[in-house]
Amino acid sequence: MNANVEVLRVENIVKRFVTARETVTAVHHVSFTVAQGEVLAIIGPSGCGKSTLFNVIGGLVKGDEGSVAVEGRTMSGPDPAIGMVFQEESTFPWRTVADNVAFPLELAGLAKKERIERVHHYLQLVGLKGFERHHPAQLSGGMRQRVAIARTLAFAPKVLLMDEPFAALDEQTRLLLGDKVLQIQQELAQTTLLITHSIAEAVQLSDRVLVMTYRPGRVKSIVDIKLPRPRTAEIIGSKEFGQYVAEIWNDLRDEASLGMKDAEAHLPKAD
Amino acid sequence: MTTRPLAEAKWLPATLGLGGIAVALLLAELAIRMEWLSRFIVPLPSDVLMSFERIILEEDVLSRFLATAGEALAAALLVSFVGVALGALLHGNRLLRRACESWVAGLAAAPLVLLYPLFLVIFGRNALTIVMIGFVSGLPPAILKTVEGLSGTRKVLLDVGRSFSLSPSQLFWKIRFPSALPVIFVGVRLGLMFSLINIVGVEFLINFGGLGQLVNELAERYDLAAMYAAICFVILVSICFFIASEKLERWLVS
Structure with a gap:
């Protein structure tokens, strides 16, 4: 600090x-x-x-x-x-874990290779490596919240x-x-x-x-x-x-x- | 080694479904042969089975199947595009929605097939009349379910989008629309059913086109076994569209 x-x-x-x-x-x-x-x-x-x-x-x-x-x-x-993480469950159920985290990166127009690298980095950071292809419905509440945190952090606020x-x-x-x-x-x-x-x-x-x-x-x-x-x-x-x-x-x-x-x-x- | 319980076997639901139909047909066969049911009202299932070959060879059922399926496809495409667009319009305009939603709901319950003389006058005695009646009758559920799906998008998902500075158009296409897709597809599937019922009904009434016309001709000849066999092809059209819509939904959602 x-x-x-x-x-x-x-x-x-x-x-x-x-x-x-x-x-x-x-x-x-x-x-x-x-x-x-x-x-x-x-x-x-x-x-x-x-x-x-x-x-x-x-x-x-x-x-x-x-x-x-x-x-x-x-x-x-x-x-x-400013990156926001909400109280309610806020992952997109129609996207996989990796696609959820990639969402802000797609908006920012990042190249696919860089996007994949950043998604892997942040999923590893929140301890969700190996769950890239899962959908939120297949995860526990705590894991879904970690996906939401990774998605927000991926935008580097x-x-x-x-x-x-x-x-x-x-x-x-x-x-x-x-x-x-x-x-x-x-x-x-x-x-x-x-x-x-x-x-x-x-x-x-x-x-x-x-x-x-x-x-x-x-x-x-x-x-x-x-x-x-x-x-x-x-x-x-x-x-x-x-x-x-x-x-x-x-x-x-x-x-x-x-x-x-x-x-x-x-x-x-x-x- | 662990064994999977029988109830989880993948083949069981399909086997139970087909088995159930087979048992029902056997019971019907038995009831008709025992003369508990009149064979002049309900034909023997075995006669229906035997008449499949006849309607394929003599009644050109395959081209009639394609005609009905083609009309249903045209109506389905119109229902999907126009219904979803109108639903989105009603969702986006509160005044319009309050003014029209009850009327659209009323239209869903109206027997639109009875308006066929009007459609005949407007479009003539051709496939376009059939497609248009199918389209109009399938429209209300697609509109209503689109409005419901778009309105039901969870606020927090929209807040996520807004926190990423999405424009209103991006919010719609990237969050509201995919979130509403499962409900929209319920409406499109309902619309498809309404369309198909009305398409076959109008073919029957105006004695034109595909399977409805064949059912009409066979009924007039009192060839009940062949008529039921033709109805099986109508059910086949419905099954094909149902499977296609499920696959399309899965593809779109993924």
Whole structure:
């Protein structure tokens, strides 16, 4: 990680949703930066605007205020500089594993030989060598998510943006996939922004954890994770890991309670 | 060494299917010979089998088969291209879709074959009338299923495309269309069935063309065994188109 070189700058992002009855501010003046090779995790209670922020940074949704810049260049929509990995299963079922990973390379007009080389490289990186000709339906959920990660990485984005990429997976697969992401991130020195609702995942994978408030989503605190690298899932058993989890939960608890109370208040009441 | 269970044997489904048909035919043969069924309504399956040679040699069934298959192919191509294009148009234009979708669904249930006099007036007593009725009757399911398939594309797949900065046209051809293909093919196959039924029906009604005309002539001669044998050739046309559409779908999807 090179803390002196800023890759992603998110500045004063505001996003409001206007309905017939009210205007809801989902994200309120959120600012942060991510340095080269750094992993920043964003954590917050359900409904704090994490996914909205993900979509605004990725350019899929236009923010009402603020800006997103990668290496000093302001983004005006989806851009190859930001690669997105989604929470839901997002591989193309009609394409083989190799063709899925080759998808952005085809769009970029890469020659077939170079395309094949890059596909093999990234499939090896995510541990899916030998599955090139399989279709996603023949793979497990964790393998499909690795295909999605390889597809995004193949485009060589400056920033890897991941929205709860392990949310649909079981606990053991999440831990193993977390290890794989750590290994890939360390190998590529990939600048990464990880959106998650799992405190353990945030501490395991990141260099800093940004805690968001409940609606409207604001930056509540940023916690530096000074656990040694390279890391594996084994770090979860360490005393320091537990201390970081406790510290973040301390920041998050009140926000999560607010979210829960709000959700309960909106439930229909029995007569 | 492990042995595969019998239920997983590749030959079993086909054998069971053919065996089932053979048993049903044997039961029908028995019921007719025992006079539980009138042979003046249902011919003996063995008579139907014997009449195959006769309709091949005397009734020129192969050229009639090709005539019906050719009309069905022309109608199928029209249904596929026009139906999918109209479906895409309705999907792309919300107002048009809301204005037309119920009418198209209503058209799918309408007995369009009864409009054959109108088609005769417009196109004359020729193969074009038959193809056009087949085309119009096969169109609604192809349109409706195309709309359904295109609308059913998962949002996350479109988001992936947008994250790679795809243009609207690239989004359609590289994500929405291939994602919708399995549903579109259901519509095209349904359309093919509707087309074939109507093609044979109109051939029968206007006594022109292929297998429908042959069925009509044999019915008028009260040659029931040969008529059923001719119907078997209609089923063969349907099977050929079904297999071809499945192969085409596999090729397109891969």
